[in-house]
Amino acid sequence: MDISVPSIILLSTLVFLALINRRHRCQIPVSVNYHFTRRCNKTCGFCFHTATTSHIEDLAKAKEGLRLLKQAGMRKINFAGGEPFLYPKFLGEMIDFCKQTLRLESISIVSNGSLIKESFLRKHGKNVDILAVSCDSFDETTNVKIGRGSGNQVQKLYEIASWCRKYNIKFKINTVVNKLNFMEDMNEHIRALQPFRWKCFQVLIVDGENDSAATLRDGRQFTITDAEFGLFCRRHSGQQCFVPEPNRLMAKSYLILDEYMRFLDRNGKQPSRPIVEVGVEKALQSVFWDEPAFLERGGIYDWEKESCSDGQGLDW
Ligand code: SF4
Numbered sequence: 576m577d578i579s580v581p582s583i584i585l586l587s588t589l590v591f592l593a594l595i596n597r598r599h600r601c602q603i604p605v606s607v608n609y610h611f612t613r614r615c616n617k618t619c620g621f622c623f624h625t626a627t628t629s630h631i632e633d634l635a636k637a638k639e640g641l642r643l644l645k646q647a648g649m650r651k652i653n654f655a656g657g658e659p660f661l662y663p664k665f666l667g668e669m670i671d672f673c674k675q676t677l678r679l680e681s682i683s684i685v686s687n688g689s690l691i692k693e694s695f696l697r698k699h700g701k702n703v704d705i706l707a708v709s710c711d712s713f714d715e716t717t718n719v720k721i722g723r724g725s726g727n728q729v730q731k732l733y734e735i736a737s738w739c740r741k742y743n744i745k746f747k748i749n750t751v752v753n754k755l756n757f758m759e760d761m762n763e764h765i766r767a768l769q770p771f772r773w774k775c776f777q778v779l780i781v782d783g784e785n786d787s788a789a790t791l792r793d794g795r796q797f798t799i800t801d802a803e804f805g806l807f808c809r810r811h812s813g814q815q816c817f818v819p820e821p822n823r824l825m826a827k828s829y830l831i832l833d834e835y836m837r838f839l840d841r842n843g844k845q846p847s848r849p850i851v852e853v854g855v856e857k858a859l860q861s862v863f864w865d866e867p868a869f870l871e872r873g874g875i876y877d878w879e880k881e882s883c884s885d886g887q888g889l890d891w
Pocket residue numbers: 615616617618619621622623624656657658687709723
């Protein structure tokens with residue numbers, strides 16, 4: 576069969592465009608975790624985002640970065656740390672900016688809960704879709720051993736859950752399953768607290784963060800086997816809100832922006848350049864993000880206060 580030169584050119588062009596399209600499809604930062612501070616008021620032994628710097632971005636620069644992310648396709652932002660509520664003013668300004676100016680679909684915060692005040696939620700709650708609070712044990716002795724205890728963590732959790740109901744914020748719980756809590760039965764409290772989502776992570780070791788005696792935290796003493804994680808999961812599988820996340824899915828599936836607005840690479844490479852310097856696309860190209868694992872772990876879910884009424888967008 577003869578193939579003419581124009582046909583070859585056309586075919587090559589189509590292949591080229593398909594490759595470009597595929598690459599671009601993989602580069603859309605749909606859901607971003609902005610760890611704008613590494614500072615924290617707790618000392619969890621397995622922490623994998625430790626206070627290696629005390630840097631926090633200038634507010635105007637942070638807003639510029641968020642605007643670039645929105646232009647690149649971001650639909651959900653999660654503010655994390657460290658502890659985001661160490662900077663309530665900065666956090667509040669970014670939340671309001673993301674919802675009112677950028678009109679993002681979903682805004683969430685992950686916190687250890689200890690510094691959350693009702694006045695903050697009264698002021699900014701209308702712009703917060705999800706508030707996730709970390710709770711690794713309902714036994715205060717275990718919390719103290721982990722490094723998160725202060726005597727009232729459980730009581731505070733119930734208080735935050737009630738504020739979330741009052742201000743129409745989806746309440747979520749995050750639990751790191753580790754050596755000290757994998758035998759615990761949390762069913763009763765989860766039933767009482769009724770989070771819309773209860774994410775349970777298998778404790779993770781991250782190079783340079785918690786992997787040795789030389790890092791700020793040494794998480795190795797907290798690790799559990801897959802079988803031990805499975806035991807915890809089976810005990811709680813009856814909870815509708817239960818979302819288990821083994822290491823396999825967790826390690827590289829989060830798109831993490833650090834305190835300098837650089838994407839982190841969990842494959843051992845250096846972070847990207849700051850997005851405000853090189854743009855989102857170029858920054859993303861320089862790091863590895865396991866997008867299939869992001870989709871497999873259900874990274875896109877019903878993440879708004881109210882479900883989409885047009886039936887589009889979230890169901891994929
Ligand atoms: S795990 Fe969370 S609460 Fe604990 S030290 Fe790290 S950032 Fe703070």
